[in-house]
Amino acid sequence: MxxxxxxxxxxxxxxxxxxxxxxxxxxxxxxxxxxxxxxxxxxxxxxxxxxxxxxxxxxxxxxxxxxxxxxxxxxxxxxxxxxxxxxxxxxxxxxxxxxxxxxxFKKITLEDIQSYEKQYVGSEEEKKDLKVAYLAGKGDMDYICDQVQFARSEHEPRLREIINEMIKAGDIPSYKIFTHEPANKRQRRIAKENCEAKEAEELLQEIGGNNSLEKMIKDKQAARSQQMDSFFDNLAKKYGGKTTKANKRKTTSKSESNTKKKK
Structure with a gap:
């Protein structure tokens, strides 16, 4: 073929x-x-x-x-x-x-992620991604926050404002799950984010003297390679731009891909 x-x-x-x-x-x-x-x-x-x-x-x-x-x-x-x-x-x-x-594609550093976040937040690319995630998730903010880069809880008021503007303009439909989201649903989302952020910081502290996230992943790959891969993807997207004690040390983030040799 x-x-x-x-x-x-x-x-x-x-x-x-x-x-x-x-x-x-x-x-x-x-x-x-x-x-x-x-x-x-x-x-x-x-x-x-x-x-x-x-x-x-x-x-x-x-x-x-x-x-x-x-x-x-x-x-x-x-x-x-x-x-x-x-x-x-x-x-x-x-x-x-x-x-x-x-x-x-080069390895991505924490500085690269932080720089990219500054360019991405508030951009047309973010608005486009937000629209796609809103439609795909039918207004579910849990889904939107999982799909849109850097969509942390502190950004929610701004993201909701952008979505509401698109609804008013008739660019997207109005979903009840978005317009009338239960308070406990948002609280669960914030609790999950806080838990993930804590784990992210602990892992970054763990590699404080070990320059590469990629090396750490390889060390742990035998036990849970896929889970680690997925976690660090989310780490880079969601928490890479946050300032933490671990971030103050110059560490190198995971390559955008943990690749394997062709079988």
Missing amino acids: GLLDLCEKYFNTSNLYEVLNISEKATEKEVKKAYHKLSLKVHPDRVAENEKLEATEKFKVLGSIHAILNDKNKRAVYDETKSVDDDDYNVIIDRDWTIYWRML
């Missing part, structure tokens, strides 16, 4: 740009950003065991798409013909895409 067939199978389109949700005029930087965002969602190390096989195939397809669109000559041929040389594809598909991925 060729690359375009696999795109259709896994992403419901044979257009490489549509898979990455970018325009044909996208810059090299925009292509890389789109590839990064989508590949994180299907990375084999970030999905349940029963989803790993399909995720691995999707990860290969995305890597192949980036390899084509990142190559000026291959991209020019694709733009003109809307076809891919499957002989060429059969060669690049055998790459170790996890190594390719690691070469493209």
Whole structure:
């Protein structure tokens, strides 16, 4: 099966740009950003065991798409013909895409996360993500806070104001679970966040003399690799920007992906 067939199978389109949700005029930087965002969602190390096989195939397809669109000559041929040389594809598909991925994306530090939070909060990207999460969760703030980056409790009044403005403008429907959320539901959400924040700080303190979150994860991987992976994803998204005693030490955050060698 060729690359375009696999795109259709896994992403419901044979257009490489549509898979990455970018325009044909996208810059090299925009292509890389789109590839990064989508590949994180299907990375084999970030999905349940029963989803790993399909995720691995999707990860290969995305890597192949980036390899084509990142190559000026291959991209020019694709733009003109809307076809891919499957002989060429059969060669690049055998790459170790996890190594390719690691070469493209650097490790993320706590300073990087804090800087990104400043850019993200209040941006159009945040508003777009908020709208998507609101619609997907049908107004459930628990779901929204889990899906939107940096959506901690102190941001809720601001996020609710943005959502209310979109409701008034008719951009999104009004859901009762959002407009009349029970007080105890919000209290449970805050209690859960406080618990997660405490655990995050304890773990960061634990690695105070150990420069890498990634090394710590590897040390504990045999016991609970998937749980740790998921936890640190949430840590980076939700608590990486918070100032804690542990954050005052210069520590390096986990790489955006704990990748494994291709089996």
